[in-house]
């Protein structure tokens with residue numbers, strides 16, 4: 001395979017399984033993944049549904065694959081039926097949590113402020129938040145999308161300030177999620193550059209190192225092309241991450257020899 005021109009950068013390959021998979025399917029998926037040699041420059045993170053975190057804890061003890069939760073409570077503890085706290089996620093061995101996925105923002109009415117509080121809760125417990133941001137098709141077409149993305153980032157920054165430096169950002173255009181449609185490469189380049197510039201504008205050189213992942217219809221067909229885009233530091237993958245063969249292919253495609 002020809003060398004991937006990545007300038008020596010690390011890639012993050014994250015799998016968001018959403019409300020999919022079963023205990024049985026996960027066991028065989030992880031058995032297969034445990035055979036894979038993950039190159040040093042790849043960080044692999046899986047976000048399974050909550051009830052399966054214990055399988056990850058048992059099966060990935062000696063693995064280079066890390067894992068996290070798809071969501072986190074903004075509260076510490078108490079009478080919040082159905083919620084899962086940062087402490088509980090730590091107990092389950094999580095290192096990461098998603099915050100602000102567009103499905104949470106739209107189906108569960110999570111406002112930018114709620115996303116900011118959840119991100120803060122994660123940071124307070126040393127969980128790395130992967131903050132998801134993205135615009136709808138209507139917002140993209142109206143040309144307002146940069147404003148929208150900035151507002152989503154600003155809300156978190158206003159709450160976590162300096163700690164923005166320990167977060168990761170996942171840019172997921174809502175119109176590219178699960179649709180098989182991806183933005184033009186030039187649009188991905190332009191948007192990632194914009195996100196990078198917004199992070200820089202908050203001040204502090206460490207913000208240059210906040211990884212910016214791309215998500216939305218990533219597959220084995222497009223991952224290498226997107227990986228070569230400046231300011232793309234990795235991927236948040238839904239559908240294509242549910243199948244071990246496809247996920248392994250993506251990892252292989254991002255392996256630099």
Ligand code: 13P
Pocket residue numbers: 016101172176177178179180215216217218236237238239240
């Ligand atoms: P798809 O890869 O299925 O488009 O999902 C992307 C996503 O929402 C990951 O968080």
